[in-house]
Amino acid sequence: MARMKFLCDADRCIECNACVTACKNEHEVPWGINRRRVVTINDGKPGERSVSMACMHCTDAPCAAVCPVNCFYTTADAVVLHSKDLCIGCGYCFYACPFGAPQYPKVGNFGSRGKMDKCTFCAGGPEADNSKEEYEKYGSNRLAEGKLPLCAEMCSTKSLLAGDSDVIAQIYKERVAKRGYGSGAWGWQTAYRESIAT
Amino acid sequence: MAKIFGYMRLIAGALALAFVVATAMPAAAQQPNSVNPTAASVKEQQLLQQLNKIEGRGTIPDVKSYTIEQPAGREWREFRTVTLKWIGGIAILGILALLTIYYLWHGTMCIESGRSGRKILRFNVFERFVHWLTGVTFVILGLTGLNITFGRSLLLPWMGAPAFSEWSEWTKFSHNYISFAFTTGVVLMFLMWVVRNLPTRADLEWFKAGGGMFGGEEPPAHKFNGGEKLIFWISMIGGGAVIVTGFLLLFPFYGTTVSGMELAQIVHSTVALLYVAAMFVHIYMGTIGVEGAFEAMADGNVDVNWAKERHRLWYDEEMQPGAAPGQAMRPAE
Numbered sequence: 443m444a445r446m447k448f449l450c451d452a453d454r455c456i457e458c459n460a461c462v463t464a465c466k467n468e469h470e471v472p473w474g475i476n477r478r479r480v481v482t483i484n485d486g487k488p489g490e491r492s493v494s495m496a497c498m499h500c501t502d503a504p505c506a507a508v509c510p511v512n513c514f515y516t517t518a519d520a521v522v523l524h525s526k527d528l529c530i531g532c533g534y535c536f537y538a539c540p541f542g543a544p545q546y547p548k549v550g551n552f553g554s555r556g557k558m559d560k561c562t563f564c565a566g567g568p569e570a571d572n573s574k575e576e577y578e579k580y581g582s583n584r585l586a587e588g589k590l591p592l593c594a595e596m597c598s599t600k601s602l603l604a605g606d607s608d609v610i611a612q613i614y615k616e617r618v619a620k621r622g623y624g625s626g627a628w629g630w631q632t633a634y635r636e637s638i639a640t
Numbered sequence: 641m642a643k644i645f646g647y648m649r650l651i652a653g654a655l656a657l658a659f660v661v662a663t664a665m666p667a668a669a670q671q672p673n674s675v676n677p678t679a680a681s682v683k684e685q686q687l688l689q690q691l692n693k694i695e696g697r698g699t700i701p702d703v704k705s706y707t708i709e710q711p712a713g714r715e716w717r718e719f720r721t722v723t724l725k726w727i728g729g730i731a732i733l734g735i736l737a738l739l740t741i742y743y744l745w746h747g748t749m750c751i752e753s754g755r756s757g758r759k760i761l762r763f764n765v766f767e768r769f770v771h772w773l774t775g776v777t778f779v780i781l782g783l784t785g786l787n788i789t790f791g792r793s794l795l796l797p798w799m800g801a802p803a804f805s806e807w808s809e810w811t812k813f814s815h816n817y818i819s820f821a822f823t824t825g826v827v828l829m830f831l832m833w834v835v836r837n838l839p840t841r842a843d844l845e846w847f848k849a850g851g852g853m854f855g856g857e858e859p860p861a862h863k864f865n866g867g868e869k870l871i872f873w874i875s876m877i878g879g880g881a882v883i884v885t886g887f888l889l890l891f892p893f894y895g896t897t898v899s900g901m902e903l904a905q906i907v908h909s910t911v912a913l914l915y916v917a918a919m920f921v922h923i924y925m926g927t928i929g930v931e932g933a934f935e936a937m938a939d940g941n942v943d944v945n946w947a948k949e950r951h952r953l954w955y956d957e958e959m960q961p962g963a964a965p966g967q968a969m970r971p972a973e
Contacts, residue, residue: 462700
């Protein structure tokens, strides 16, 4: 099976936020929650770079390790998913996550968190593929339809790549070789303990 | 004439073009063949080394999403999944083992002169209310907290995922809401008993003699002996620490960041587990450890001989003429 990953080529990202919008629309993500966001580092200064970031679907995912109810699971495609039926909204995965991916709808009083929501790599949840229940809880399941995540598929500069690790790493390597520079695969060292040698 | 002007205009035009080309050429020659924009750009590993996190500016209202990478959660993960379990396991099982060994060796600490049949009020109804408010909420908070740390390893395998999640969700709500009652208890307990729990010279003597727990006479004590004062201060300092860190966690991002909450969770869980271990000693002493001690927190009255043996200085105070009303000796019912 494939080892699914995201790769954001920061030298191409133009901070158009279309990935953010596409994600919100595709999955009807509620107000206040963003499964993906674009952040500009050193904004307005020479050398600024924008990076589109979401759940990186880590190897040996920290969220899964710290979850008190063990609601996470990894699919055969190495996508890290979770069950909203089991999640108790404790917030521990947010403490552990290096990418700030888990988010919680605010429910009830104080800081009460609802069921955690995060990027699913457009792969839904534990319910039957593309069922109504799955869509309501996790959004659409494009992977089950043989499609890749929408954020990367419609990226205007093809900065954001999603797919099998070897394939997207190869695309990135070729780009770097051709244009002569590359600032690396952001987050890969943290998420997978490996980077792309260019 | 017109023809000459025409030639001159052509020459002038050619010269102008030559000038433009000539001035432009050196600039073009200075450009390297391949541009490397990343030479001056921000670099991931460099940013991580400097700050251990990467943040920038985003366009959505959620300010905390502007931090895109923060590997520090890994240390917290190690703490939660490994270190904390060892601390908690050793502290709780260690204390239980020590108490069992102590009980088997020493047995219950009896009233040596036997029961007198006369009783003296040790804790009034308000004191007992505050004690049990704190005590009952502590037990619930302790069990629901232990569930978050140990439930996945101990309960989940035999409860099954759906039942364990349902239970854990209830324990989360209980833990969050009961915290307010516990806080009230700790605050009232502090105000009510702090003066009586200030250390005195008698406590030093008490600790030197091991409180009579390892043979020998128990040195005379005031209303609270050295050991009880120790339990009081563990409850106040430990309670204060879990309350402050607990409320920080209950209100995410109110004055904290992710790393602040990681730290708060480390303090909260470590202190709480040591606190639970310490309370096992308190529960032991208040029940099977010392004969006649539980009565002080049941209906508030203790046997006079118990008071004489355990809290001689307090007993003498109470027996002084003009002692506070309601504190005097009364017959057993």
